[in-house]
């Protein structure tokens with residue numbers, strides 16, 4: 001029977017200062033993926049790729065240069081991987097995927113994490129796989145190797161996450177019956193996947209906790225008009241750290257996890273708790289204006305401000321605030337404007353921190 005699956009995935013801001021590869025906030029800016037299966041339009045569209053049965057098209061912005069081949073596009077490539085892991089070689093006959101993406105690419109707002117989450121939900125929907133949220137996270141982590149963006153995009157809100165040592169996966173307590181069932185399913189899937197040379201994710205590789213976040217807090221994203229690939233910004237990080245720098249971050253991160261949840265946020269407590277010595281100092285040269293932005297705004301000279309940080313791997317700057325959102329954005333944009341070589345052009349968004357993560361609605365047509 002023809003069906004339509006509509007998937008919405010929020011943008012995310014990872015790290016929030018000291019929580020490198022740990023913390024994520026999900027934001028009210030969405031990637032929407034619609035998959036029509038078996039409609040007349042889908043039959044016509046999907047005929048182009050008989051190998052995978054799927055066509056993909058983008059509507060609106062944030063799509064320039066994205067590949068449209070089923071095995072090259074991040075959304076359909078992820079979906080095909082999940083389908084193949086579950087013994088399904090391709091999309092259902094005549095699947096047409098349409099994407100509307102409001103998340104700017106390569107700006108530190110989790111566009112790739114959202115695309116991966118969308119791909120996993122897409123496979124789950126079109127393949128009727130019945131995957132649990134936990135298992136979906138496993139699949140996401142096989143592609144996006146750090147958990148902060150994908151965990152927040154999947155479950156929503158202010159999220160802390162960690163990866164287990166993949167050599168010792170599976171430490172979520174389950175009943176004996178569940179355990180036996182899980183082990184049996186995993187054995188069967190592994191045997192089938194080995195035949196097809198597919199690298200199945202281990203079970204329960206990512207764990208997360210949703211933390212409180214005051215409803216008064218808004219996220220102001222100041223978005224430079226240039227892309228910075230996460231891989232490049234990760235390559236700028238050192239291989240080892242000084243103990244004092246790690247302790248500096250751990251102290252702040254512990255405080256931040258609770259400070260944002262207080263009904264009346266304490267600006268200076270949060271401001272200090274958003275300082276970082278693990279990733280931002282090494283990424284300064286990639287984002288002109290960042291050192292000055294981090295140095296010059298504070299809760300005394302900028303009313304309403306709670307804290308400022310690099311969003312994800314950048315170049316977007318994230319300010320958390322309870323008031324004066326447009327004025328705070330203007331102040332940060334003004335610093336970008338005066339950078340050498342004509343300044344850094346920016347746009348900005350005042351976003352809500354959304355408590356709902358990725359969703360999928362299925363209609364039969």
Ligand SMILES: Nc1ncnc2c1ncn2[C@@H]1O[C@H](COP(=O)(O)OP(=O)(O)O)[C@@H](O)[C@H]1O
Pocket residue numbers: 031066073074075099101104105106107108109110111112113115228229230231312313
């Ligand atoms: N909606 C999408 N559809 C297909 N590919 C996407 C989509 N969103 C992101 N990507 C891929 O992810 C890349 C950006 O990822 P990354 O460098 O991690 O930046 P970001 O901080 O935006 O996640 C894009 O260049 C593209 O290859």
Ligand SMILES: N[C@@H](CCOP(=O)(O)O)C(=O)O
Pocket residue numbers: 012013014015020021022107108109110111112113146148149230233234279311312313314
């Ligand atoms: N912890 C990662 C987060 C990357 O987020 P993105 O939104 O820039 O993809 C990092 O800082 O590298």
